[in-house]
Amino acid sequence: MADWKMICNIEDIPKLGSRVVKSAEGEIAVFRTSSDEVFALRDKCPHKGGPLSQGIVHGTQVTCPLHSWKLHLDSGEVVAPDVGCVRRYPTRVDGNAVFLEI
Numbered sequence: 001m002a003d004w005k006m007i008c009n010i011e012d013i014p015k016l017g018s019r020v021v022k023s024a025e026g027e028i029a030v031f032r033t034s035s036d037e038v039f040a041l042r043d044k045c046p047h048k049g050g051p052l053s054q055g056i057v058h059g060t061q062v063t064c065p066l067h068s069w070k071l072h073l074d075s076g077e078v079v080a081p082d083v084g085c086v087r088r089y090p091t092r093v094d095g096n097a098v099f100l101e102i
Contacts, residue, residue: 004092004099010036011096018053018062023102028089029053030100031073033060038091038098039073046084 013019013032020043021028029043029052037060043053050066060073070079076088090101 002090002101004101006097007100008098009096010038010093010098013038013098016057018055018057020053021100025087025102027051027053028100029062030091030098031057031062033057033073036093037073038093040089040091040100041071041073041076042087042089044086045069045071046078046086047082052086 007021015032015034018029018031021030027043028040030040032038041052043051045052045064047069048066050064052062054065055062061070063070069082076086078084092099
């Protein structure tokens, strides 16, 4: 059974930005796109461990601030030609509340 936790209001996440949530598994970056879609990924780039939460959000991707690797927010997969992935966490928005499945 899913364990959904309310983490913030959507306005607490800047458009084209992120917010970090701490969990027992480590830090999770919660992203908001320009169209108010919300995605969550482990806050650690698979390349060199850079903080994805400090990256640039564009469309449904984020670019790592360290070495410009791009990752798909909806899957956690790295954009080719690079290879790798990070854990993705399911999110949902109910009204203004953002929920994260942990």
